[in-house]
Amino acid sequence: MPSETRSTCPYCGVGCGVIIESDGAQITGVRGDPEHPANFGRLCSKGSTLHLTAAAPITRHDRLLHPMLRARRGDALQRTDWDTALDTTARQFARVIRAHGPDAVGFYVSGQLLTEDYYVFNKLAKGLVGTNNIDTNSRLCMSSAVAGYKLTLGADAPPCSYEDVEQADCLFIVGSNAAWAHPVLFRRIEQAKAMRPDMKIIVCDPRRTDTAGLADLFLPIQPGTDVMLFHGLLHIMLWEGWTQPDWIARHTSGFDALKARVRECTPEAVAQACGIPAADLLTAARWFATSPSTLSLYCQGLNQSASGTAKNAALINLHLATAQIGRAGCGPFSLTGQPNAMGGREVGGLANLLSAHRDLANPQHRAEVAALWGVPSVPDKPGRTAVEMFQAAADGEIRALWIACTNPAQSMPDQATVRRALERAEFVVLQEAFATTATADFADLLLPATSWGEKDGTVTNSERRISRVRPAVPAPGQARHDWAIAVDVARRLERLLPSRAGAVPSLFPYASPESVWLEHRESTRGRDLDITGLGYALLDRRPEQWPMPEGAAAGRARLYEDGVFPTADGRARFADVAWQPLAEPRESRYPFSLTTGRLRDQWHGMSRTGTLGRLFGHVPEPSVQMHPQDMARTGLGEGDLVHLTSRRGSIVVPVQASDELGLGQAFMGMHWGGEFLGGVSSTGHRLAGVNAITTSAFCPSSKQPELKHAAVKIMKAELPWQLLAMAWLPPEQALAARTALRQLMERFPFATCVPFGRERSGVLFRAAAYEPASLGLLSQLETLLGMAGDQGVRYADPRRGQHRAVRLVRQGAQSRLEAFLLAGDTRSQAWIRALLQDELDARSYGRLLLAPGAKPPVAIAPRGRQVCGCLDVSEPAIQRNLASCQGTPEERLAQLQQDLRCGTQCGSCVPELKRLVRAQIPISPEVMSHS
CATH class of the missing domain: 2.40.40.20 (Barwin-like endoglucanases)
Structure with missing residues (x-):
C-alpha cells in the first residue's frame, strides 16, 4: 500500500521539509512539504532527486549492508556478524585506553548525524571513555561561526529567522554562494527582491558567482581581506555619523578599543588592500548603516579561514555599531553548512564544548554535565579538534579512531597527513551507510548504518528550527541506527572500563531515539537554548524554533529583541580583532x-x-x-x-x-x-x-x-597519450564498474570516473599518461564497460599507441552505440560522445567509429552543457531560444521559461538563466538587478 511520510532533507542547513512516498520497502518519490516553514514545498535539484539516490538499497552495490572486518591490515574486508563487530570495537578501544590512556582514542563524527546520534557519541567519549577527543566535520564548516557568535553576542545562537529575508531593506551577502549552497533560501531572496525592488542587495565574494548576479552592488574583494573590508566599513560609518551611540552605550562594551583599531582603515587603504573602488566601499557602508533594517547572510567564505573567528566577529561588530540586531529584518545570520551542524553544537559535540552550549573550560559547566550523566567528572583537558586529531594519529599519539557518517579521506585538508593518520592508527572503525567512500579503504571494521529515509530523530536548521526526521522504510540488510550502534558499544565498554561507569546499571539506558532526546532536552533547562517545552508529540505536528522553555506556546523567532545578551553583564561585546594576511600568501613560486x-x-x-x-x-x-x-x-x-x-x-x-x-x-x-x-x-x-x-x-x-x-x-601537464571510454550499463553493473574503475584510476597520472545519463545509467572513464597503457589494462577497461570479446568490435595499433573499441546494438531499423573506448588519438571524441549520449542512430558511421581522427559524414553537434537538471535543458537550446526573444530581461526570461520550461520546477538554475539573459543583451547592471 503506498504511503507518505513527513521528514527533513539530509543536505544543507536550510532544513527543508519533505514528504517521502514509499511502497513497502522501497522509496518511490519525494516532494517538498508545503506546510514546512523552511521551504513551503520548494526543493532544490539535490532534494528533488532524493528518492532516486535512495532507490533499492537492499540490492545496491554501494550500500553497506553487513558488518565487514579485516583479519589483518592489508587483508580484504570479510563479512562478519554484529556481535563480533561490536565486541571487536569495544575490545580494541578498551585495549588502547588501558595501555595509553583515554586520550589515545578519537571520535570523528558528522554534521549529518541526528541530534540523538550526536548526544550518545558525546556522552560515550566524554562521560564514559573520559576524553574530549570528539570532533565533527562541522569543525570544517561552522566552528568559526560558533566562535564569532560567542565572542561578541555571548552564545552560539543565530538571532534571525528566514522570514527576516522578506523584511530586510538591505541584504549583505558575504562569503556565501547561496544560489548554489542554499538554493531554496536563495529562491526566497529572489522572490523578496521581486516583491520589493527597492531592497538593496550587496554581495561580497572574490568570485562573481550566480549569487552576485542578483546584487545591486558587487564587491569582488581579494581573498582573505574580509576583516579589512569590515573595518573599512566601520571607519566610514564612524566618520559619517552612521553609528548608534546611544544604543552602543546601553547594550555593548569594548567599542573604544575597536574605534582605535579601525582609525587607520581609511577608504583609500581598504580599497587598495581589498582591490575594490573606494566609492563602492562608501555605498556599501551607507546602505548597511542607514537602511531601516540590514540582514547579513554569510557562510564558508568567512568560516573556512585562518582568520575565521575574526571575520565573523568583525561583521557582527557592524551590526552592533548600527543597532542592526534584535529587530525584524536585521541581524548577523550565519548560514549552516550541513543539515544538523546546529544539533551537534546543541549537544556539545565538538572537542571544546559540552551539552546545551556549556563550555568545557568552565568548572561549573563540567560539574553540571557530570551530575546530569551520573559520572564522577568530565575531563577538563581540551580535546583534539579535527585537524589536530588526524595530526595526532599521524604522529602516533592517537591510536584508535572511530569515524561515523563522514569521509575524512576526501573532505579533510592536507590529505597526505590524513591518509598517513589512517594508515598508522592501530584500529580504525568506520560507521557508514555507503561502502564506497575513500575512508572505507583504510578501515579495519565497517559498521553498516541507516541513511535518509530510514532514520528516526531530530535535526536543527540554520534558523534554530528543530524538525523531525522520520523513517519511511525499514533499515536495509543488517544496517542499524547510529545512536543504537554507539549504545551497544558503550554498554560493552562499561564492562571493560568499570571505573568510568559509576554505580548506575548503565550510562546508556536508551531504548529509542526519543529516550535519548528527552535526556538532551533536560540538559537544556535554564540554558539559552532551553527546549523543555518541546517533545516528539509537538514536533510531529510542526517544527519549532528554540528557545522554547516549558510553558511557552511557541519557539522564539528572533533573539535579543530586548537588547540583553547572554554575557556576564548582559551586554554584547565588540571584538577588537586585527586583520591578518592569508595563512599562505601568493608568491612567485605559487602565484x-x-x-x-x-x-x-x-x-x-x-x-x-x-x-x-x-x-x-x-x-x-x-x-x-x-x-x-x-x-x-x-x-x-x-x-x-x-x-x-x-x-x-x-x-x-x-x-x-x-x-x-x-x-x-x-x-x-x-x-x-x-x-x-x-x-x-x-x-x-x-x-x-x-x-x-x-x-x-x-x-x-x-x-x-x-x-x-x-x-x-x-x-x-605533458601527457601525450589519452583515453576516453563511455558506456551505457544496467544500474547495478554501472555501480560495480565505477567501483572497479576506481582501482584502475591509480594506474594513470590522471584519471577520472563519473556517472552520466538521465534515464539510463552511464559510466565515463577518462585518463592520460606519458606512455600507452598495456593491452592487459585496456582489456580490463573493455570488460568492465561491456565491450570484451564478442560484445565489442575493436581496432588496435600498439606501435602507435592506438586502441579503439565499440559496442553497437540493433534496435529495430536503427543501430545504437552503447559503448566506446578511444585510446591514443581521441580527436573524434566530441561527435562519438554525442552519438552515444544522445542515443542517435549510428548506422551511417560504421567503420568511422574505429578510424583514428575520423570525421562524421554528417555533422553531429554535441548537445552542450546542461543548465536545467529537472527538465534536461541544455545551454545551446537556451541560447537559441533567447536569440528570438524580445523585450526586457524579465520578459525574455518569462518567454524562455514558457517555451522550454527551464527553471520552472526546483528553480536551482534560475540564477544561471538570468546570467544567460544578461549575456544576450547589453544592459546596465542597475536595470538587470531588478530582473
Whole structure:
C-alpha cells in the first residue's frame, strides 16, 4: 500500500521539509512539504532527486549492508556478524585506553548525524571513555561561526529567522554562494527582491558567482581581506555619523578599543588592500548603516579561514555599531553548512564544548554535565579538534579512531597527513551507510548504518528550527541506527572500563531515539537554548524554533529583541580583532589563489549525489577554473591538463576558462575526491583529489582550517597519450564498474570516473599518461564497460599507441552505440560522445567509429552543457531560444521559461538563466538587478 511520510532533507542547513512516498520497502518519490516553514514545498535539484539516490538499497552495490572486518591490515574486508563487530570495537578501544590512556582514542563524527546520534557519541567519549577527543566535520564548516557568535553576542545562537529575508531593506551577502549552497533560501531572496525592488542587495565574494548576479552592488574583494573590508566599513560609518551611540552605550562594551583599531582603515587603504573602488566601499557602508533594517547572510567564505573567528566577529561588530540586531529584518545570520551542524553544537559535540552550549573550560559547566550523566567528572583537558586529531594519529599519539557518517579521506585538508593518520592508527572503525567512500579503504571494521529515509530523530536548521526526521522504510540488510550502534558499544565498554561507569546499571539506558532526546532536552533547562517545552508529540505536528522553555506556546523567532545578551553583564561585546594576511600568501613560486567551494547539484563527498548521473549534467567532470587572461598568459587552452600544485601535493586536472574569477585566482569544486579524481605522482604516490592541495592551517580560536584558500602553481601537464571510454550499463553493473574503475584510476597520472545519463545509467572513464597503457589494462577497461570479446568490435595499433573499441546494438531499423573506448588519438571524441549520449542512430558511421581522427559524414553537434537538471535543458537550446526573444530581461526570461520550461520546477538554475539573459543583451547592471 503506498504511503507518505513527513521528514527533513539530509543536505544543507536550510532544513527543508519533505514528504517521502514509499511502497513497502522501497522509496518511490519525494516532494517538498508545503506546510514546512523552511521551504513551503520548494526543493532544490539535490532534494528533488532524493528518492532516486535512495532507490533499492537492499540490492545496491554501494550500500553497506553487513558488518565487514579485516583479519589483518592489508587483508580484504570479510563479512562478519554484529556481535563480533561490536565486541571487536569495544575490545580494541578498551585495549588502547588501558595501555595509553583515554586520550589515545578519537571520535570523528558528522554534521549529518541526528541530534540523538550526536548526544550518545558525546556522552560515550566524554562521560564514559573520559576524553574530549570528539570532533565533527562541522569543525570544517561552522566552528568559526560558533566562535564569532560567542565572542561578541555571548552564545552560539543565530538571532534571525528566514522570514527576516522578506523584511530586510538591505541584504549583505558575504562569503556565501547561496544560489548554489542554499538554493531554496536563495529562491526566497529572489522572490523578496521581486516583491520589493527597492531592497538593496550587496554581495561580497572574490568570485562573481550566480549569487552576485542578483546584487545591486558587487564587491569582488581579494581573498582573505574580509576583516579589512569590515573595518573599512566601520571607519566610514564612524566618520559619517552612521553609528548608534546611544544604543552602543546601553547594550555593548569594548567599542573604544575597536574605534582605535579601525582609525587607520581609511577608504583609500581598504580599497587598495581589498582591490575594490573606494566609492563602492562608501555605498556599501551607507546602505548597511542607514537602511531601516540590514540582514547579513554569510557562510564558508568567512568560516573556512585562518582568520575565521575574526571575520565573523568583525561583521557582527557592524551590526552592533548600527543597532542592526534584535529587530525584524536585521541581524548577523550565519548560514549552516550541513543539515544538523546546529544539533551537534546543541549537544556539545565538538572537542571544546559540552551539552546545551556549556563550555568545557568552565568548572561549573563540567560539574553540571557530570551530575546530569551520573559520572564522577568530565575531563577538563581540551580535546583534539579535527585537524589536530588526524595530526595526532599521524604522529602516533592517537591510536584508535572511530569515524561515523563522514569521509575524512576526501573532505579533510592536507590529505597526505590524513591518509598517513589512517594508515598508522592501530584500529580504525568506520560507521557508514555507503561502502564506497575513500575512508572505507583504510578501515579495519565497517559498521553498516541507516541513511535518509530510514532514520528516526531530530535535526536543527540554520534558523534554530528543530524538525523531525522520520523513517519511511525499514533499515536495509543488517544496517542499524547510529545512536543504537554507539549504545551497544558503550554498554560493552562499561564492562571493560568499570571505573568510568559509576554505580548506575548503565550510562546508556536508551531504548529509542526519543529516550535519548528527552535526556538532551533536560540538559537544556535554564540554558539559552532551553527546549523543555518541546517533545516528539509537538514536533510531529510542526517544527519549532528554540528557545522554547516549558510553558511557552511557541519557539522564539528572533533573539535579543530586548537588547540583553547572554554575557556576564548582559551586554554584547565588540571584538577588537586585527586583520591578518592569508595563512599562505601568493608568491612567485605559487602565484595563484585557489578557492574551493560547492557545486550546484552535488553534496560534500558525493557518496549519495555521486551515484546519480543526472546530477552530473551541470558539471560533468572535475576541472579547475582560471581567468581567460591567465590561461592565455600561461599558454593554456580549454580542456588542457594541468599540474595543480601546492606546498602539500599536486594533482592533474583539466583547466576551464571562467570570467567569474579575478586575475591570479583559480577555483575547483570541493567535492572532487579520490572516488572521482585519481592519479599517481611521478614518485608513485597515490593522489587524493582537490584536498591533496588544501592547507591544514587553522584559525587559532575556532580551529577551523583555511579550506577556502591555498597558494598554488598551475603548469601544463605533458601527457601525450589519452583515453576516453563511455558506456551505457544496467544500474547495478554501472555501480560495480565505477567501483572497479576506481582501482584502475591509480594506474594513470590522471584519471577520472563519473556517472552520466538521465534515464539510463552511464559510466565515463577518462585518463592520460606519458606512455600507452598495456593491452592487459585496456582489456580490463573493455570488460568492465561491456565491450570484451564478442560484445565489442575493436581496432588496435600498439606501435602507435592506438586502441579503439565499440559496442553497437540493433534496435529495430536503427543501430545504437552503447559503448566506446578511444585510446591514443581521441580527436573524434566530441561527435562519438554525442552519438552515444544522445542515443542517435549510428548506422551511417560504421567503420568511422574505429578510424583514428575520423570525421562524421554528417555533422553531429554535441548537445552542450546542461543548465536545467529537472527538465534536461541544455545551454545551446537556451541560447537559441533567447536569440528570438524580445523585450526586457524579465520578459525574455518569462518567454524562455514558457517555451522550454527551464527553471520552472526546483528553480536551482534560475540564477544561471538570468546570467544567460544578461549575456544576450547589453544592459546596465542597475536595470538587470531588478530582473
